Amino acid sequence: MAHGQVTVFPQPWTVQARGLTKAYGYQWALRGIDLELRRGSSLALFGPNGSGKTTLIKVLVTLARPTGGEALIEGHDIRRDAQAVRRAVGVVGHEPWLYEDLTVQENLHFYGRMYGVSDLPRRALAVLEQVGMDPYAQFPVRSLSHGMRRRVALARAFLHRPRVLLLDEPEAGLDQEALALLERALAQARMDGMSVLIATHDLAWGLALAERAVVLHRGRIAYDSGGTRLDAAALAATYRRVTEAAP
């Protein structure tokens, strides 16, 4: 190695959060989250309503500013380098974030232009094929069912080839066929090297998709399976134990 040359090893973490807190007024939604997600791995985030799952995703993707603590996404600070974080993440929220008066294709073209996606028409078609929505490209979003909108939302999240996928209850309102498509799309994303974080209420489904389970309760991590593989029954028992415990 030449003198002064530095070898940079790729950072193994795609998500690193330390002491992350978020308060809405006097209400604490997150009370000190320490979480690390290895690049290319997957994590299922469980927790009852109001446990902080959605807030954690919002904070990690820069939609909400943390009250305290710090977090890095793909090495980018969520406070100081928000644009780089936004470029690195693909997000599916509770709402599909699609413009109803525009067609499916126009929606993807709009988001593609905003993300600076190259070869946009071809890429938009490819992600629509991935979620089985290519026959509906010219349909206005307002004419689509809830499940179809969720699938287009997934296509929107894939569009700019993100490094990390953060999905907030992506299975909500999907029929069996759409669910199978979602699972295939997520498996493909994993094969493409993406990291995946899924927030869900469905323990068995989340466990089947992710190699690690984390349970949030009242804004804290109440359980982290780490490298331990759990079956659905063991996770259900653990989930009951930690979420029924006193704060």
Add this chain to the structure above:
Amino acid sequence: MTAILGKVGAIVWKDVLAELRTKDIVLSVGVFAVLVIIVFNFAFQPGAQGIGAVAPGALWVAVVFAGVLGMNRAFVLEKERGTLPGLLLCPVPREAIFAGKMAASLLFMLLVEAAVVPLFGVFLGLPLFPPALVPIVLLATLGFAAAGTLFSAVAASSRSRELMLPILLLPVLVPVILSAVGASAAVFAGEPFGEYRTWVQVLIGFDVVYLVLSAWVFEYVVQE
């Protein structure tokens, strides 16, 4: 810079396309402005002596009230239809999002004004669209769109959105409205530019202040 302008253009394209399909903003704002002008037409005798003194005020009342109606749709629609987080997640500076939304609102308002101002002239027996009025309308609408877009984002986060926007926006717009009325009165009276130069300078000054402050504050308004 070209890339940022491209993203501003994408937002304008998206808003214009949605508006072409629904005609939500232009129709409601245009109809409201025409209704206000018709009311003024009954209140004042067209072509009467002294009409030039009250007409500019009436014109800008119509434009401002109709504009508030349109501004209510700028961010409230994004909020109500749940598309705002998707827009805010795009890897572009917040200023670009502000500029895109503002440019679209500016375009819709100018479109309505292009129809309303001559109509106003017809009803009140004034010149249809004196060329000297063009820069005044442009400058006043720019200031209105800058402050209006910011306060539309503020109002979108509050519960009583429709009520909140005029309460917040109208006091801030007083200098722009006063200058626009003053300059328009001089134009309708056929006075030379030197007579209303100060009003135009005030308009330019407030446009710059509104543009800079609104673009700067916008980030804090949309952040949870």
